[in-house]
Amino acid sequence: MDLDDRTDALLVIDLQPDFMPGGALAVEEGDRIAAPLGALARRFSTVVATQDFHPRGHVSFASTHGRRPFETVPLYGAEQTLWPDHCLAGAPGAALHPALPDDSVALILRKGTRRDVDSYSAFRENLGPDGARATTGLGAWLKARGIRRVFVAGLARDFCVKHSALDAAAEGFETFVLDDLTRAVDARHRAADDRAFAAAGVELLDSAALIARSARETSEARS
Secondary structure, eight states: OOOOTTTEEEEEEOOOGGGSTTSTTOOTTGGGGHHHHHHHHTTOSEEEEEEEOBOTTOTTBHHHHTOOTTOEEEETTEEEEOBOSOOBTTSGGGSOOTTSOGGGOSEEEEESOSTTOOOOOSSBOOOOTTSOOOBOSHHHHHHHTTOOEEEEEEEOIIIIIHHHHHHHHHTTOEEEEEEEEEEOSOGGGHHHHHHHHHHHTOEEEOHHHHHHHHHHHHHHHHO
């Protein structure tokens, strides 16, 4: 698979300190994907980085409901997982990880910025009070740049990576999850998530194999 600068985009999901070990909502080994993901970003002309960026009292925070983290509550006809307070707008834990080169990022998309709506996906918010999932506009932005394939990596595999990949496929993009450059909140979700990916036509790839194959095909094309 040869990477194409004109039609491929890398979507880096929530590579932020609060999702790293020691952070407010730590994902085990989340820090281990930062450097390789930063290096991979330099191979793409179009890189989008999402950034959880919540106001205080956000609807997804357990503290807002007087509940414990990881409990669930009904919200707008769906089930909302409650999280520890995390990625507060402007706080150090919400910053993008320094391993992600700023000069490689074409767009920073902040999500979860509305107090009353959560947002896992880079493409659409979760269900809102009107029963709809509002678009972030990312799909239109990518299409306007001629993007046809989207490669998704980051944190966490079983929430924001999964929902972003599924929505990317629903938007009509050929979609790949770079599986070695993700980590999950709960690995027990893996089998169910893999079935969801397969049903949506989302393919799982290894980044090292992608890079090696792309480099080989580029070399063969030049010879």
